[in-house]
Amino acid sequence: MKRKRILYVLITCLLVSLLTAACSSDNKKADSKDPATGNEKVKLVVWIWETAKDGLDLNMDAFKAKYPNIEVEFQTMKSTDLYSKYLITSSTGDAVPDIITVESTNMSQIVQIDSLLDITDRVAPYKDKMSAYKWEDATKDDKVYAMPWDSGPVVMFYRNDLFAQAGLPTDPADVAQEIQTWDDYYEAAKLIKDKTGAMMYGDSKTNSSNRMFESMMWQRGLWYFDDEGNVAVDSPEIKESADFLIKMQNEGLVFDARANTDPWGNAIRDGKIATVVGGSWHDAIIENQYSPADKGKWSVTLMPKWSKDDKYTGANQGGANLAINKNSKHPEEAWQFIEFMLGSEESQVKMMTEAGLFPAMLLSDNASLEDPSEYFNKEPIRKVYAESLANTYPLAYTSDFPMANKLMTDVWAKVFLNKVSSEKALKDMADELRSKTKRN
């Protein structure tokens, strides 16, 4: 009997300790919104990845001069780690970090977990100054939760030496004229393969990032989901675009490596790939990371479109936003930081010219767009980006984009490995997406 009683006492102790452990996270929230007084030094913690931090660093001196009381600590990590870590943080109601960086691809997903600060009123003056498409992913129930940073207007980078060998024009304007549609692109691909042996672009059959395909959908205003949020991947238009890329692969015109991986980059370095149809940020990847020796060999022009009559020629790939943690103790200062970095044309232009982050902000002063790029044949490449951005269909990534993107990768693998028809593979994907996301 005695032994039992002691056991009970012990168990009660443990249960009490468990309960206190379980409840402690709720107690924290109560005192989380102390307004910081003006003279006190405030420290903001910003979660960000390296390349994005490089951009903000350019403006840090100016920021410190204007706000001497705000100290900023950057904690860098991979973007995918950032999202999972933030998820854990927000579920325990932590006040740190104050600011997070979110790619547009994951923006809507993060907004859905209801842990970001509503900044609708604060961003109101910027509503018309940013590319319209950026707001949609940052919005839920008419409330805005993030400030747009940069865009990735999709353009076509191409090797003008390979184009010349194949007898194609090399001047950007002529190339845009020669390769207006994806069919022209296909014809050019055959010529280049024939004459030079190089492949038209790089994409993996079994582990595709789908970025090329998504750009093709985007410029036609098509997406994994339609305007009402219903699953749309089994639509005939999407099958058309998919079939085009399957044809490119089947005819051996594509270098089989996932875009933005080392094997892909090595092929670029070795001149095995003639074009990169991708976001503007690829300029830094080509110039600095994989092909620094090929100065003057690359040029930039607009991407091909589906049909000559299409209104939109551009698409977007990536781009980021800054958002404030709902539990941050310094929301005011956090907003001051974001407004300073992203709301001022001066900071944005600096990040564009020196860090290659093409702003989502519509610039009033176009002079900076005219700057020629040394590497890209002294061409004003940012003018092409701006033109692409101005002609980009206003589309949102939506909250289930990460899942849809993963499933799309499997569609290609099914087509190429299991010889399933594109129609069936897309239909299967649509069904799976419907059951997993509970959409129609």
Place this chain on the structure above:
Amino acid sequence: MKASKLNKQMLVAPYIYISPYFILFFVFSLYPILYSIYISLTDWNGSGEKLFIGFENYIQLFSDNDFWLSLWNSTLIFLMYVPIMLFVGLILASMLNSNWMVGKGFFRMALFVPNFVSVVAVSFVFILLLNTQDGLVNSVLRSIGLIDNPIPWLESPWWARFSVAMMVLYRWLGYNMLLLLTGLQNISKDLYEAAYVDGATKIKSFFFITIPLVKKMLLFCTVLSTIGTFSLFTEPFILTQGGPLNSTLTPVLMLYRESFQNFNFGYASSIAVCFFILMMVISLLQMRIFDDKE
């Protein structure tokens, strides 16, 4: 009186002595386990409200082909490397345990090193080695004329499973060998001498003395490898992201995908619970099968 007080102390003392472990266990293991069982009965995106939905996650899970595929993948990967690993590990251990072997310390070390090198680093090296286009493995195989076309090590379902299995083998061979070596060192030399006197060959003593006597250790290694294979994460996550066509998806990778990529924490927890039950059943079965009645 005094005796009874002492008696009381004797009764309480053991519980106090073991309480640190149990307190930690309750707080850091039992509570999370119970909590995830609770989450598995809800629809939860990681933040915000938990919606109680009963067994709906489990119903969905059992009809989810990916879940069954992940178990099948783990089984295949298990079959691809565990028998080889245990057999080769035992042979290597016997060699290191024999008298004629030189440089024992060196070989023991060399075989064990892969186990404590960062798995992320190893995975990246494997990616470089196994790259279809210009990886070292394909280049070597091609230059000695074994293959004409490059092998898609990470791009076709079967090769991808094989590559993951080989990487696991590389990492865990030395560890299992060390476990088996400790088993071997407990076998009395007298047995081998007696067998030798009776005219048994080296190979015969290996099969009739060594293997039966390290059976317990082999069981231990098998149980560990089973749990290890089903909870593989880093290797497939970095090498293949679970692809192509989910052919290297493991239950734990699927759990990660559902929780931290798709934000379905309820569903992910139901995977965790099923995974726990499955591992328990398999371990019990294995112990039953290997159990000596004597």
